[in-house]
Amino acid sequence: MPAMSDRERLHALLGEGEGERLLGALRRGLTRRELLGLLLKGGMLAAAAGSTAGLALSAHAQTPRRGGRLRVASAAASIADTLDPAKQANYTDYLRGCMLHNGLTTLDGRLAPQPELAEWFDSADARSWVFRLREGVLFHNGKALAPEDVVFSLLRHKDPATASKARVLAEQIDSVRATGPREVTVTLKQPNADLPVILGTHHFHIVPAGTTDFSAGIGTGPFRLKEFKRGLRSVVVRNERYWKPGRPYLDEIELSGLGDESARVNALLSGDLDLVGGVNPRSVARIKATAGYDVFVTRSGQYTDLDIRQDLGPGASPDFVLAMKYLFDRPRMRDAVALGYAELGNDQPIDPSHRFYFPGLPQRAYDPERARYHFRKSGLGNTVVPVVASPVAIYSVEMALMLQQAADGIGLKLDVKRMPADGYWSTYWMKSPIAFGNVNARPSADILFTQFFKSDGPWNASRWRNPHFDQLLLLARSESDEARRQQYYADMQTLIHDGAGVGIPMFLSSLDGHTTRLKGLSPVPLGGMMGAAFAEHVWLED
Amino acid sequence: MSAFLLRLVARRVGLALLSLLLVSAMVFAITAVLPGDAATEQLGQDATPEAVAALREQLGLGQSVPVRYAHWLGRLVQGDFGRSMVSDATVSELLSSRLPNSLRLAAVTAAISIPLALVLGILAAVRRGSWFDRAVSMGTVAIVSVPEFLVATIAVLVFAVHLRWLPALSYASDISSLGQMLRAFAMPVLTLCCVTVAQMLRMTRAALIDQLEAPYIEMVRLKGATGARLVLAHALPNAIGPIANAVALSMSYLLGGVIVVETIFNYPGVSKLMVDGVAQRDIPLVQACTMIFCAGYLVLVMLADLCGILANPRLRHRR
Numbered sequence: 001m002p003a004m005s006d007r008e009r010l011h012a013l014l015g016e017g018e019g020e021r022l023l024g025a026l027r028r029g030l031t032r033r034e035l036l037g038l039l040l041k042g043g044m045l046a047a048a049a050g051s052t053a054g055l056a057l058s059a060h061a062q063t064p065r066r067g068g069r070l071r072v073a074s075a076a077a078s079i080a081d082t083l084d085p086a087k088q089a090n091y092t093d094y095l096r097g098c099m100l101h102n103g104l105t106t107l108d109g110r111l112a113p114q115p116e117l118a119e120w121f122d123s124a125d126a127r128s129w130v131f132r133l134r135e136g137v138l139f140h141n142g143k144a145l146a147p148e149d150v151v152f153s154l155l156r157h158k159d160p161a162t163a164s165k166a167r168v169l170a171e172q173i174d175s176v177r178a179t180g181p182r183e184v185t186v187t188l189k190q191p192n193a194d195l196p197v198i199l200g201t202h203h204f205h206i207v208p209a210g211t212t213d214f215s216a217g218i219g220t221g222p223f224r225l226k227e228f229k230r231g232l233r234s235v236v237v238r239n240e241r242y243w244k245p246g247r248p249y250l251d252e253i254e255l256s257g258l259g260d261e262s263a264r265v266n267a268l269l270s271g272d273l274d275l276v277g278g279v280n281p282r283s284v285a286r287i288k289a290t291a292g293y294d295v296f297v298t299r300s301g302q303y304t305d306l307d308i309r310q311d312l313g314p315g316a317s318p319d320f321v322l323a324m325k326y327l328f329d330r331p332r333m334r335d336a337v338a339l340g341y342a343e344l345g346n347d348q349p350i351d352p353s354h355r356f357y358f359p360g361l362p363q364r365a366y367d368p369e370r371a372r373y374h375f376r377k378s379g380l381g382n383t384v385v386p387v388v389a390s391p392v393a394i395y396s397v398e399m400a401l402m403l404q405q406a407a408d409g410i411g412l413k414l415d416v417k418r419m420p421a422d423g424y425w426s427t428y429w430m431k432s433p434i435a436f437g438n439v440n441a442r443p444s445a446d447i448l449f450t451q452f453f454k455s456d457g458p459w460n461a462s463r464w465r466n467p468h469f470d471q472l473l474l475l476a477r478s479e480s481d482e483a484r485r486q487q488y489y490a491d492m493q494t495l496i497h498d499g500a501g502v503g504i505p506m507f508l509s510s511l512d513g514h515t516t517r518l519k520g521l522s523p524v525p526l527g528g529m530m531g532a533a534f535a536e537h538v539w540l541e542d
Numbered sequence: 543m544s545a546f547l548l549r550l551v552a553r554r555v556g557l558a559l560l561s562l563l564l565v566s567a568m569v570f571a572i573t574a575v576l577p578g579d580a581a582t583e584q585l586g587q588d589a590t591p592e593a594v595a596a597l598r599e600q601l602g603l604g605q606s607v608p609v610r611y612a613h614w615l616g617r618l619v620q621g622d623f624g625r626s627m628v629s630d631a632t633v634s635e636l637l638s639s640r641l642p643n644s645l646r647l648a649a650v651t652a653a654i655s656i657p658l659a660l661v662l663g664i665l666a667a668v669r670r671g672s673w674f675d676r677a678v679s680m681g682t683v684a685i686v687s688v689p690e691f692l693v694a695t696i697a698v699l700v701f702a703v704h705l706r707w708l709p710a711l712s713y714a715s716d717i718s719s720l721g722q723m724l725r726a727f728a729m730p731v732l733t734l735c736c737v738t739v740a741q742m743l744r745m746t747r748a749a750l751i752d753q754l755e756a757p758y759i760e761m762v763r764l765k766g767a768t769g770a771r772l773v774l775a776h777a778l779p780n781a782i783g784p785i786a787n788a789v790a791l792s793m794s795y796l797l798g799g800v801i802v803v804e805t806i807f808n809y810p811g812v813s814k815l816m817v818d819g820v821a822q823r824d825i826p827l828v829q830a831c832t833m834i835f836c837a838g839y840l841v842l843v844m845l846a847d848l849c850g851i852l853a854n855p856r857l858r859h860r861r
Contacts, residue, residue, distance in 0.1 A: 073808075077818075078628075078818060078822070079626060079628060079629045079631075079636060079815065079818050079819065079822065079824065079827070080628040080629050080822060081629070082629070082630060084630070087630075160596065163597070163600065167593075168593075229639065229810070230629060230631065230636070230639075231810075231814075231815070231818060232713075232808075232810045233713065256711075256713075256808065258711070258808050259805060260805050260806060262695065263698070263710070263711075263805065263806045263807070263808065266695075266698045266699065266702060266703055266710050267702075267710040267711050267808075269703045270698070270702035270703045270706060270709070270710040271706060272702070272709050272710045272711050273711075422576075422577070422821065423576065423577030423578040425578075425582070426577060426578035426582035427577040427578060
């Protein structure tokens with residue numbers, strides 16, 4: 001097969017991980033120009049970039065096989081599992097939701113919105129958005145997709161009775177109207193250039209108008225619901241009338257939630273499962289050592305951060321905050337704690353794979369001398385400073401202990417308080433003067449900044465107040481010009497890096513274990529299994 | 543005799559109801575003390591004060607704990623377990639999908655472990671001091687000292703990952719033939735037997751030895767009875783009381799305490815349901831599970847006592 005030799009050439013050229021990432025991107029239809037950009041951003045030589053772009057055609061030519069049954073397990077299982085897109089709360093819900101439903105848009109490998117049920121969308125002022133719906137799309141019950149389905153699916157998030165998880169995001173919607181036989185106009189209260197991104201997230205999946213009982217799982221998605229057992233498993237079968245020609249490849253998927261990591265990995269290696277999420281870096285060697293199994297790495301935007309409240313306690317001194325930031329030995333944390341499955345963080349929340357990442361910001365390094373200088377200036381002296389961590393904030397206990405060791409070296413006494421996972425978010429996070437938190441990848445920079453860094457943001461954990469930042473946030477939100485937005489977001493990343501009481505030492509990769517028969521996975525930085533949307537992209541080889 | 547038994551059963555049922563009431567009040571009080579409630583747990587990272595307040599209102603968490611308890615009790619008396627706070631199902635629906643699985647697993651385990659434990663226990667008692675007795679005693683102590691997650695994990699590594707004889711997961715819903723059931727249940731049952739057999743076996747052996755050393759057995763021997771008759775007809779009936787109690791304890795453990803096995807094999811039973819309920823602060827679900835476990839325990843212990851009385855001629859004929 002020519003595709004195989006191309007793949008080998010690509011691996012030789014770029015290394016296995018990068019090669020696979022590019023192949024996936026090419027298969028999704030990345031243009032030559034975008035590919036060149038991607039490679040140059042990764043520090044690739046232009047020559048290599050050119051020869052790789054030539055592979056685009058053959059990557060497409062790698063023919064997926066149709067048929068087969070895939071057994072998948074994610075880490076989350078809960079009695080709160082739901083078939084209502086608005087109420088989805090855990091990763092298993094998202095995975096199932098992406099099998100059954102489509103959104104108006106979908107997010108690609110750089111979290112940019114791409115047309116999905118809307119074949120075209122545009123806005124002149126970022127306030128009034130027009131979406132033109134695709135023709136010939138059928139719901140699982142045979143009904144054709146119409147504008148009123150979109151109107152219903154979007155507006156129900158604003159109704160308190162829906163108890164939508166996306167209600168805060170939906171608040172900005174002023175009206176949704178059918179403005180033509182295949183056209184929907186969404187008007188916002190204020191301009192937001194990211195609306196197509198927001199509508200590409202799982203909660204905004206489209207359901208038939210008037211649905212009140214979601215137990216049948218009716219959507220337009222690649223699979224139809226066959227069985228749903230709350231907290232246990234779902235079975236979906238191929239939607240023969242799916243609107244994407246040739247998709248999906250699989251006949252059937254069985255999705256279960258299996259909380260215990262070693263049980264998941266054992267079930268994978270015993271042949272009872274084909275794909276498992278939430279693999280611990282410590283299991284990677286075991287999976288790779290077993291013939292027929294491999295690990296798929298997604299560099300995601302998820303991070304574990306140190307939140308230092310700036311309104312009370314030691315964090316009131318900006319020097320103390322800086323001292324703490326200089327005490328992170330990031331490369332060592334990445335290698336020792338995450339076993340290399342992480343990207344270095346730079347005390348700002350946009351990860352390197354994001355389209356608005358600002359590469360010009362100098363990396364903050366481990367610098368005990370500077371830390372000592374700022375610590376002295378803070379005048380804290382011999383006070384013992386408590387730092388709260390918990391296993392529920394991934395790796396935070398290990399990170400806290402490394403921080404404690406580094407702090408010892410400059411005469412700063414940290415007292416690491418390890419708290420149980422149960423009740424951590426409601427009791428310690430945001431409440432203790434210094435505590436570790438964990439933030440899941442968010443679909444857009446705007447959402448991340450608004451929720452976690454705006455002065456009145458609900459989870460502004462360090463109580464950072466910066467009017468200039470708030471201003472830039474609003475400017476960037478209403479700006480449709482990509483280049484200008486890039487500039488605003490770069491400035492905002494710099495402001496957070498310099499001033500906020502948040503230390504972000506690294507971005508954590510998501511690891512999925514899978515049989516090597518499974519093909520077609522490509523990373524989406526929202527999380528593992530292509531940001532939950534893997535179902536229609538993968539196939540099983542013989 | 544029957545009047546005596548009836549009185550006993552009536553008294554036991556009355557006490558059981560009182561115990562259930564006390565337990566429910568305690569569980570309600572304890573869950574009220576846990577940090578966070580259903581609203582904050584459900585919202586997690588999305589828990590803004592407004593969202594929490596709205597959800598609390600919706601879930602009826604605004605009322606005080608005693609008021610909520612009274613409401614819950616009132617509904618329970620009418621046979622209504624209430625609605626789950628976090629899922630869009632009623633507690634009865636959740637339970638009815640899981641309880642049969644737990645009962646099935648318990649039944650299969652009991653069917654294997656009880657005869658095994660009794661036979662081994664009786665043989666060990668009869669031949670006490672022999673190599674067989676010592677091997678059984680040592681073996682059971684060794685097995686009961688190994689935590690069940692280790693037994694389960696090693697079983698999975700050996701039989702599923704390396705030998706590939708058995709499935710690593712047991713989905714109760716995929717079972718349509720006897721062969722499938724044997725394959726799916728083999729490892730969970732093996733793990734549970736390791737825990738339960740040891741307890742019952744040791745209790746059987748101890749109770750029987752106690753009887754075999756009693757003076758009346760000397761009398762039986764002088765009468766001329768030997769071997770099986772001596773043990774089964776004379777000593778064993780007197781030992782059934784403690785043995786039945788040990789069996790009842792093991793069985794009540796199988797009903798609600800097998801969380802490790804359910805987690806490792808992804809078996810859809812009630813233990814996991816209850817732990818899930820606690821983690822999500824779903825009080826109606828936790829309460830219902832507690833009531834079921836507690837009632838199951840009380841019924842089993844009562845049955846054990848009845849067994850002891852009916853099997854024991856002295857208690858049976860008491861005036």
